[in-house]
Amino acid sequence: MIRLHHVPLGRSFRVLWLMEELGLDFEVAYYSIRDGSMRTPEFRALSPAGRVPALEYGDRVLFESAAILQWLCETHPEPKLQPTPGEAERARYLEFLSYSETIGCLVENLNLNRVFLHDPADASPVVIKLLTARLRAALKAIEERWAQDYCLSTGFSAADVMFAYGFELARYYVRFDEFPKLQAYWDRLKERPAYQRAKARDGEQDLYDRDFYPLPEA
Structure with a gap:
């Protein structure tokens, strides 16, 4: 079982997108940054700082998007989405x-x-x-x-x-x-296509109330 704990438009979108690129079968558990749902003891057991992403992968739990991406690329080496140590890139x-x-x-x-x-x-x-x-x-x-x-x-x-x-x-x-x-x-x-599938699963964001925030005049 793979379950991604996710806030729409949050850093967890990176993991959502990569898993679509890898063709993985996974569930998404949705949270809001505004309602306190990530401050519960249950969620902090998954992510100590109470932030997304958190990824349940079998009996393993991972947090921090860069670490998760690197680990997923190592765990699923095909398609090759990460150069290995010693490679030029x-x-x-x-x-x-x-x-x-x-x-x-x-x-x-x-x-x-x-x-x-x-x-x-x-x-x-x-x-x-x-x-x-x-x-x-x-x-x-x-x-x-x-x-x-x-x-x-x-x-x-x-x-x-x-x-x-x-x-x-x-x-x-x-x-x-x-x-x-x-x-x-x-x-x-x-x-x-993987980006588009990820956006379809991203959910409705409640972070921003406008399309653009211009610089303040004062």
């Missing part, structure tokens, strides 16, 4: 796994300031502008170096699942017409 693969969390941390801090404060007036316009500028700079750095179809020259890999997930959230804070190469890359990924 291994270093670049690991770089993108980590850079994905650079994007993710910036988005998470923007979420805290723009989505989750009980009183929006408590947010600092200066902090929001700084975080948005850092997010834009992090994306621009890759845009300027992008010269291939996927993260790796060898083709699609789990690095794309990790990295491009950040676009799902970054688009609420930056305009992707600033990054035409990354937009074309993301459009190409969204055409993948």
Whole structure:
């Protein structure tokens, strides 16, 4: 039995997408980040920090999306979605796994300031502008170096699942017409049948109440 504990549009989408790429048969247990369902003792037994993803795989329980993706790629080596140690693309693969969390941390801090404060007036316009500028700079750095179809020259890999997930959230804070190469890359990924199956199972997100959050004027 494989069961993914998942919040729609959460980091657990990475695991959902990868398992569709691997052709696995799995269940999805849905949660909301707003209703306290991830703060129960039962859920914390699966994920100590009370966050998704958590993956039950037989008698094993795993948490943290990058770790889960790497473990799944090792457990299911076909199709090959992860270069092995010693291969030429291994270093670049690991770089993108980590850079994905650079994007993710910036988005998470923007979420805290723009989505989750009980009183929006408590947010600092200066902090929001700084975080948005850092997010834009992090994306621009890759845009300027992008010269291939996927993260790796060898083709699609789990690095794309990790990295491009950040676009799902970054688009609420930056305009992707600033990054035409990354937009074309993301459009190409969204055409993948496994991505489309994953989006069909993702569920209705309740994180954002608008399509875009412009910079505060003050």
